[in-house]
Amino acid sequence: MTRKISSLQFVVTMFFMIGILTITRPSAENTNLLTDIISSVAAVLIECLIVLPAVFYSERYNTSDPVRGIFETNTVVGKILCVFYAAFFIYAAINSLGAFSFFLTSNFPELSKSWAVILLMCAVSLYASCLGIEALTRSSVFVGAIFAALVFIVTISVTGEYDVDNLQLMFPFSENLPGDIFKETLLKLGRSSEICALPFLICHVDKNKKTSVFYFLAVKLGFTILVLLAVKAVLGGYSQKIFDPFYTLSTYARISVIERFDAIYGFVWTLGAFVKISVLFYLGGMFIGYIFPGMKNSASVSIATAVSFAVAVFIVSNNMWDNAFLRSAHWTAVVFLGGIVPLVALLLKSFKTRKRSFDK
Amino acid sequence: MNFTIAKNIGIIAAVGVFLISSIYAPRVNIEDRAIVHAVGVDKAGEDYEVSLQVFSTTQSGSNTPIDPSQPNMKVISAKGKTIYEGVKNCELILGSDAFIGHNKLILFGSSLYSEELDSLLDWFRRENENYLGVAVAYAENTAKEILEAPLTEGAMAAENLEGVIKYAVDSGTTVKSDLLTLINDLSEEGGCGALPVISVIEEKNSESGSQQQEQGGSQSEQQSGKYIEIKKTAILKDKKAVGVLDPSQTAGMLWISGKMKNCTVSLKSSDSSFNVRLESKKTSRKINIKDGRVVLKVNIKADLRLMEDVSEKTRSEAVGLARERIISDCKNASEAVIETLKADGLGIMKGLRASCPGFYKQNVGNYEKILEHMIIEISVQSSLST
C-alpha cells in the first residue's frame, strides 16, 4: 500500500527539510550580498538538474522509489545503496539535532541541557515518524502556516528599519568574485541535504509531481533571497558577524504587544526542526527496513533514532560542534545520492522495461 | 515479567526521571528578576562603575496594579574591572538576577568619552537578552547622575526616559542611535558615528515652604525639580567621542543625512520673530566624483507650517527664511563635523561605497583625505502648507 500526499504537503515538507532557519547562515565573513544571491540562484539551478532523474522516475514508475528499482535489478547493490542512504539520513538527523540543540541552549540557556533537548526532540520525532509519512506531511502544512505567519509579522514589523543603503551588493569587496561564487555554490549545494530526500518523498505525491518539485525549488530560492535582502537591509554589516541572522532579526522585531520575537522564533524553529528530524528518521528507518526486510517499521525507525540520539549527544556534550564536517555534507554526496542514483535507477528500469517488451 | 509490562515500566521510569531532572533546571521566576530599565557606565579610576536603574515594586500584594504616583525605581551601583563584572556585583547587591531584556538605555558617562565604544559595547552585544534596538547615549556629566534624577512624578521612570529620547529624535533635536546602528557605524572605516548627549537640568521651585505644606505638596516639589534634557549630539571618530554639536548643527547633520523628520525653528523676518515647523518630505543624496573630489549633492524638500499668526509680509518671507535656515544649519553641520572634527558623521563613505565602489576601493584607509577635499552642495525646496 503506497501512501499518497498532496503537492502542497510535499512542498512544505521539503521546505522544512532545507533547515530554512539557518539558510542565511554566512559561510564566511567576507561573503558579499551579490555572492550570496548569485550562489543561491546557481545552487538552485543545479538542483533543478540534479532532481530531474528522480522526477522522471517517479512519474514513470508511480509506486516505486529509485532504490527499490535498483533492488529489483540487483539486491546486493540495492542493499549497499540502502546503507549509504541510511547513513546519510542519520548523519543529516545528527546534524539537525546538534544544530538545533546548539542554537537553543546557546540562545536560551535557562531552558534545558543539550542532552535533554536532543532527547525530547528525538522522542517526539520518533513518535511522529512511526505514524507514517502522511501524518508527517500533514503536520508540516500547519507548521508551515505558523512559520509563514512569523516571517510575515517579523518582516512587516521591521519595515521602518529597512535602509536601502545597507543593501550594498558588492561589499565586502571580493578579490575573486567568480571564485567566491563558485565556492559558495558548492557549499550551498552541500547544505541541500533535502535533495537526497526528494526522490523518496516525490514518489508519494499523488499528482503534478514535476510542478511540485519546481514549486519547491522556486519557493526555496524566493525565500532565501527575501530573507537575505530583509536581513541585510535591517541589520546591515552586523548580519555577517552572527551565526543566525534571521534569529537576530526576530530579536530586533517588535510590535505593540510583543516586545521581541526571539522566543517565538525558537518555538517555530522547534516545530520546523521536528518536521525535518521526523522525516529524516522516517527515511533512515525506511532504508534500514529495506536492509532487514522482516523488521517492523517502528523498530527500524527506533534504530535510526537511537543512533542519531547517541551520536548527537556525544558530539554536543564534547563541544565538537565546531567541526565543519558536522555542519554540512559535501556536495558530492548530495549529487550522488540525489541525482546519480535516481539516474541509474531510471536507466536500469527503462532498459529492463524495454527488454521485457522486446522479449514479449 | 512480559515485554509489554517491562516496556511500560521502563517508559514511565524514564519519563519520571526526566521530569524530575527538569524540575531542577535553572529557571528564574519573574518575581525574582530585577527588571533593569537603564544601564549607566562611568569610569572610576581603573574600574568601571556600573549603575543599574531597576524597577522597584513599592506596592506589594497581589491585588493592586502599579501605582505610578509612587517612586518605582531604584539605582544600584557597583564597580568592576569590566562592565560585566560591574553588573554581576550589582546583582550581588540586589540579591537577584538582573534582567536586561527590557533595558531602554545604555548610558556612558563623560569619563568614557575617550574610550573606544566598541569594547564598551562588547558585553551588550554578546548578551542574548539585550535588545539590539536599545538606545545608546552619552551623559553630559556622569551616567549615575542621569539615572538617579527623579523624573516627573506621575509617570513610570523607564517610560519617561525612553519617551524623552524618542521625542528628541522625532523633533530633530538629536540623532537616533540604537545599539545596532552604533555597531554598524563603528565597524565602518574610521569608526565614526553620533550619539545623543543627555544632561540633567535642576530647577529651583520659588514657592514658600508653608504654602506648599498647605497644599500637601511632596518634599521634592518644595526643594527643586530635576529634568533630563537632550540638546547636544556627540560625534564619534575612531570609536571615541571627539566633539559635541549644538542643536543647530545637529539639525543640519540630520538634514544632510536624510534623517530629519520634523523640527521647530525660530525665524526672524523683517518685522517679527515667529516659529515654524519644518517637515521633511524627501531628501535625496547623490555622491559623484568630479576631478578626483567627492561631491555630495543633497536635495531637500521640506514643508513649512506656521505655528502662529503672522502678517502677510512675514508670511511671504517665511519660505525663503526657512530655506536659508536649513542651508545655514547644513553648512554649520558640515563645517563642524567634516572640517573641524574631521569625522564621517554624515555617512559619506558608506554612500560612496554604494555609488562609486571603484573609487572607494582605491581610497580605502584615506577617508580623512576624502572628507578634506569633498564638496557638499545643498539645495532646498520648501513650501508653505496651510
Next chain:
Amino acid sequence: MERENIPDYENYEQIKISSSLDETLTDIRTIMGNTMDLNILEIEISGVKCAVIAIEGMIATLNISQIVYKYLMGFHADNADCKTVFDFVTKQSLLTNDRKTIYTYGDVVRFAFSGFGIIFFDGLAKAVALGIQGYDKRSVTEPTSEVNIKGSHEGFIEAIRSNISLVRRRMKTPALRFELLQVGTSSKTDVCIAYIKGKAPDKYVDKVRQQLKDIKLETVLTSGYIAPFLESGKKRLFSDFSSTERPDLFCAKLTQGRVGVLIDGTPFAIVVPALFSENFISIDDYASKPYYTAYIKALKYFCFFITIAMPGIYVALATFHPGTFSHKLLLNLAVSEEGTPFPLYVEVLIMMIFYEIMREAGIRLPRAVGGAVSIVGGLIIGDAAVSSGLISVSILIVIGLTATASFVIPSLNEQTSVLRLIFIIAGGLWGLFGIGIAIALVLSNICASENLNVPYTSPFSPLKKDKLVNALARRSFFTLEKTSSKISDLSSSREE
C-alpha cells in the same frame, strides 16, 4: 423420549421453536428462568390452542387487549386449524404495522424484550411477533448538550424507533436506509445504521456494518461503548467520529454521505467519518449570514487555541521568556507575583485543578444545590485566593479566560481539559520549547487520524480549497443549490 437440544439461557439462539405449544412454553420458561415479568396467556382462537407471551411493562396493555385479544377472540372459522389461524393473523388481519414471523427462540427472546407480543400456535413451529410496544420513554425534548437559538429544539431520545422516526420525518427520501443490528452478547442492544444510498459509498456502509458485527462486548449501554470500535486507531487524542443529539445535524451529515449509527438506550448518535473542523460547526451557522458565521468560526478557533495553549504559553513566557511581554505588562506581572508564595506554574496548576474540580462538581451536583457551587467557586477561586496572596490577579484573568473559552466548544471538553494541563507542565518545565514539543505531539497525533480514508485534518491538510469555505465559514445556499458536497470528496487518494 427425551428431547435433544433442550434450550437454556446460554444456549437458545439457534434452536427452533417446537411445534408443540406445551413444549414451546416450557422451553421459554426454562430459557427465561420463570422470570416474574414474563406473562404467558394461553388462549383458544377458533378452537386452536394458542399462547401470547409478553414482557410486563414492555407492551401497551391497552393495545394488546383492544387490538390483539379482542380482534383475535372475534375470529371464527369452520374447521380451523393452526395454519388457518396463522394465516388470519399474518395475512388477513391488520393488527399492527410491525408484524414478523419468527422461527427460533433467539428471535423470540429478542422480540419479547423489545416490547413485541408473540403469538404461538399449537402445531406450528413458528410464531408471530406483533409490535405493540408500550414501555415508558422520555418525550422528545431539547438536546441538553447542543444548544442553539434558531434551529430545531428537538433532540434524540433513548428509544431507537422514536429516533428513527425523527430522522425519517426530516428526510423524506426513499434513499434513506436503516439497517438494524444487535450488538452486545448479553444486552443485544438494537443498533441502527443509517445512510443515504447513493451518497454514502457502499464501502463505508460495509465497513461500519462489519465493525459493529465484530464487537464482542457483553453489554452496550451507551454510544461510548461502540465508539472506540468505529474509530480508526487506538491512542488518538481526538475522536474521528462525531456524536450528536440533534436529528437535524444527523440528517445534515447523512446528506454529506456519512454513515450514522443510532443506539437504543442513548440519545447520542454516532456519525462517521468526522473532521476536526466539524467541532466548530453548529446548526445556527446555517441560520446566520455567511460573514457572521465566518466571524463566529474564527472566534471558535481562537477560543480553542486559548483554552488549550494560553495558560501554558503564559507560564512559559513569564518563567523563561519575560522579554517577550510588553514593558508595562511585564512590570504589572512582576508586581502581582511579588507576594505570592508559589512559582508561577505551580499557581497556574493549582488554579486549573481548582477549576476542573468546580466544573466537575457543577456537572454532577443535583440542580438544587448547583447554585452553591458557583458561590463557593467564586469565593474560593476569586476573592479569597487573591486576597490571601495565594495567587496573583493576572492568573485569575488567564484562568477565567481559559475557562470561558472552553465553554465555546463543549464537544472538545475532554481533550482541552487534559491538553491544557499537559501544556502547562510543558511550558513550566521547558518554556516555549516545551510548548513546541507538546504542539508537535498533538499535531502529529491529530494528523495521523483517518477514518474511512478521510483525513481528520481535512480540508486543511490535505488542502482542499473548495471545501475550505465550509471549514472557515459556510457556503451560501445558492452555491449549495448547484453543487452538493460529499465527505468522500475529501478522501485521501491512496493505492491499495
